[in-house]
Structures are given as C-alpha cells and as structure tokens.
Amino acid sequence: MADKELHRVRPDFVDKVSTEVIKQLLDGLLFDGVFNDGEKDSVVEENPSRADKARVLIDKVKRKGPEASRRMIARLQKLDRTLYCELGLSSDQPAQPAPAEPVNQRGLAPPIPTVKEFWRSKKDDPEVYPVTQSSFRNRVALLITNIKFSNESMNRRGAEIDEENMEKLLSSLGYEVVKYTDLTGKAIDEALMKFIKHPKLKHTDSVFVVIMSHGKLGKILGVNWTEDNLDEFPINNIFKHLGSKSCPELINKPKVIIIQACRGEQRGSVLVSEGPNTADDVPQTEDFEADKLHFVHPEKDFISLLSCTPDTVSYRQPDRGSLLIQYVVKVFSPESYLEHIFELFTKVLQHVERFRSCEKLQMPTIDRYTLLKSFYLFQGLLDNDH
Incomplete structure (x- = not known):
C-alpha cells in the first residue's frame, strides 16, 4: 500500500x-x-x-x-x-x-491532464477563446515599472522585485515582454501607443499590460510627479489605446490589464492599482455597405486586476515587493493552466484579502470585465516542442 x-x-x-x-x-x-x-x-x-x-x-x-x-x-x-x-x-x-x-469519501480529483491534453480538450470549444500553437508563439506583453522618482522620497523600494517577478512570470506564460522602467505619464502613453503597433499583435491570441507605480483614483503617477507638476497618466487611456478603434488587431482577443498602484490615501487596501472609466462612443455612419463595414464594441474582451478598491492605498514590502504581485506569481503556478483567467484572478483576491498585518488590509478588484468566453493561458503548451 x-x-x-x-x-x-x-x-x-x-x-x-x-x-x-x-x-x-x-x-x-x-x-x-x-x-x-x-x-x-x-x-x-x-x-x-x-x-x-x-x-x-x-x-x-x-x-x-x-x-x-x-x-x-x-x-x-x-x-x-x-x-x-x-x-x-x-x-x-x-x-x-x-x-x-473519485474513489472514496475524500472526493479526490480525477487524473490531471497534461497541458497539451487539456489544450486539445478546449481548442474547439466555442465558449473558450482560441489559442493555437502559432498564436502562442506570437504572444507579447507590455511591462512598465516606475521605481525611482525625481522626488527621492517617492522611490518605490521593492518595486524592482516586482519588475523581475512579473517579467519572469509573463515569460513563463509564453509572452515576449516589452519592458520600460521609470517613465513619465506622457512616456507611459507613448509606450502604449508604440505597443499597439507591435507586429506580433496581428498574430497573437492575447496581450498582457502590467503597469506598476504610485497612483491615485483614475491616474498613474509619472516619475516627475510633484504637487506642482501633475505628471500623470490617465488609466482610461489603456482601454482607449487597446480598444477596437485604435487597435483592430486585438479585436476579439483577451486583453489582460494588471495595475499595481494606490487609488487614494485611505487605509484598508494594498500598494496597487487603478480602475478605468468610460469608453469611446461608436462612430456613427449613415452610408455603408453591409458586407464591408460593421459595428464593433469600442471596449470588449478586457479584464483588469487592480490592487485595491477606490480611494484606498496598496502596500509593498521593500524586501519582497507588493502584495498583489506576490500573490499573482503564487497563483499563476505551473498547474494553473487548468483554470481560466477569472478564476485565477479570484484566487489572487482571496489570498490578498486573507493577508493580515495589524491594520493594514487590502482588497484588490476585478474591473471592466468584458470577456465573453473563458480565457485559458495554457502555459507550457510549447514545452518540449522541437
């Protein structure tokens, strides 16, 4: 036995x-x-x-x-x-x-399929976003981390750990990582506009955009921010730039947004995030041929994970990085290919919510969720391919 x-x-x-x-x-x-x-x-x-x-x-x-x-x-x-x-x-x-x-009262799970077995079981499912081996090879992600600020008192100790951990995680999920460090608000906007012209977007199945900095409600702070110089990036611009009008290459493809930044100054949350606001209006047209033009939603197939609720702060440990990123890395384990992105983000929320350190509490949020199908990452799909 x-x-x-x-x-x-x-x-x-x-x-x-x-x-x-x-x-x-x-x-x-x-x-x-x-x-x-x-x-x-x-x-x-x-x-x-x-x-x-x-x-x-x-x-x-x-x-x-x-x-x-x-x-x-x-x-x-x-x-x-x-x-x-x-x-x-x-x-x-x-x-x-x-x-x-299950063979006994403990309710043990059935055998675990390999990544490829699981992918084969899902690849023709109409309720699952399609992922092919070719689209997997063309994955690309944008990673922006602000660590050092003009005002040195605002430097984000431990953020370099977040940057390293997120880069490793995104790479393990199959994404080529386009990385920037220490950007102004304007430069963040420019980095996004450059990203939507990346040649891989036409062939990818999805993108990640991860931005980590200080923040306030609806804004990411650039590295030159002071009370007299509001160097800021509007979070809503992420959704405008990656939306159907500005980036048609990503229509019907999952766009995963992770923001680690405060959303205010109240206690009760952790060092992370921001939540976007309104979408663009669909352009109106009177004359069009039905077989050539069609309407699309200006904002669709998004999911964003924000490190805290509105008006609250996020927490970061100088020796380990921010709580949100620590738990994202923990949840996205080698076996998490069996769960879709909403399930994974929900687990992150549960881990962070259970964290207790005196009065320092944090509650991440899943925001602007417009995914119409289940999105599985299938990490490891191409491992051992020759």
Whole structure:
C-alpha cells in the first residue's frame, strides 16, 4: 500500500527533500484535493525548518490513506525524479494514475491532464477563446515599472522585485515582454501607443499590460510627479489605446490589464492599482455597405486586476515587493493552466484579502470585465516542442 511505502521512506524523505520540492508538493496536493488551504498553509507557517515541514507533510499525507499517499508519490516522481529513485520508489512503488472518478469519501480529483491534453480538450470549444500553437508563439506583453522618482522620497523600494517577478512570470506564460522602467505619464502613453503597433499583435491570441507605480483614483503617477507638476497618466487611456478603434488587431482577443498602484490615501487596501472609466462612443455612419463595414464594441474582451478598491492605498514590502504581485506569481503556478483567467484572478483576491498585518488590509478588484468566453493561458503548451 502506498501509505506503507511513505512510512518506509519517511526518514530519507525528511533528510533529503528540498524546500522547493516541499512547496511544489503542497501546491500539487492542494490541487488534487488531498489538502485544503488551511492544511497546506499550516505545514509552511507552523514549521520553521525544512526538516519539520517535510516531516509534517509526509505524516499528514500518510494519515489520509493509500489514495492520498499515491498522489504524493506520483507528484514526487514528476517533481524530483532523482529523489524518487533514491527512495526506492521507482521500482517498489511506481506512480499510479488516479482513477477516472473519485474513489472514496475524500472526493479526490480525477487524473490531471497534461497541458497539451487539456489544450486539445478546449481548442474547439466555442465558449473558450482560441489559442493555437502559432498564436502562442506570437504572444507579447507590455511591462512598465516606475521605481525611482525625481522626488527621492517617492522611490518605490521593492518595486524592482516586482519588475523581475512579473517579467519572469509573463515569460513563463509564453509572452515576449516589452519592458520600460521609470517613465513619465506622457512616456507611459507613448509606450502604449508604440505597443499597439507591435507586429506580433496581428498574430497573437492575447496581450498582457502590467503597469506598476504610485497612483491615485483614475491616474498613474509619472516619475516627475510633484504637487506642482501633475505628471500623470490617465488609466482610461489603456482601454482607449487597446480598444477596437485604435487597435483592430486585438479585436476579439483577451486583453489582460494588471495595475499595481494606490487609488487614494485611505487605509484598508494594498500598494496597487487603478480602475478605468468610460469608453469611446461608436462612430456613427449613415452610408455603408453591409458586407464591408460593421459595428464593433469600442471596449470588449478586457479584464483588469487592480490592487485595491477606490480611494484606498496598496502596500509593498521593500524586501519582497507588493502584495498583489506576490500573490499573482503564487497563483499563476505551473498547474494553473487548468483554470481560466477569472478564476485565477479570484484566487489572487482571496489570498490578498486573507493577508493580515495589524491594520493594514487590502482588497484588490476585478474591473471592466468584458470577456465573453473563458480565457485559458495554457502555459507550457510549447514545452518540449522541437
């Protein structure tokens, strides 16, 4: 039985498993339904040393029985083949595929499909935004991070960590990252206008636009901002520039906006974001041929994640970066291809909402949601392609 196998290898597992593999095992077992959020978090938060985490992890899984133990063994085989073999599991306990249906009262999930299997199951679904291998190769994202300001007291310590983490995340999702650092409000606008002329937009399936800076309601602050020089970028311009009129190449394609910036000065939120306002009017025309001209919505297929609610501030840790970006990176895990973008953003909201540090509370928002279908990122789709 698999639980007896875990008992057999327990001493060596505790001695040899790495912290990173422990984290990945916990994420996988949470996804499988072996652990809930509280159980997963308790392993990490209540056990300071690596060995203690490993000991508690394997003991918790053993107590859940053979099926949970099989899941952990299968996960370990995938995550650390060397350790899996060293423990003697490769010959004594080959990884078992999970049953097609839950087999016990724990309600464990069915087998996890690979990225390509999942993509094949969705690629012809009319309720899912289309992603082809060709469009995946043409993904492109815009990343703008303001770190150093003319007024040095406004410098955003830790923002360089956000920039690095977001660039890595976007790259892992298949996006070529067009990156700018320390822009004025006018330069942010110009960067967006240049971005909508990117040659890949015609062939991509989606875009990300991530802007991180100081902010206030409806505005992103440029690096030269002072009370006497309102160097600002209107957030609504993002939607105007990427909308149907200015950027027809992105019609019917998901446009994902993430803004890390304050939206005011009131406490109760974290260091992030901004929410846009109104859309352009559809141009009116009297004379047109029905087979050549057609109306389109000026703003469609958007979803934006803002770090906080209106009029509140966002929080950033100088040694770890902003809360919003920390949890975006956490939620967009290697296995998050199984969830569409709204589900992923909802998980980010839940993580940030649960964060507690004295009176510092933050509530991100999903804003201007006009996606008409489910958008799956299918990260890893082209891995191992030749």
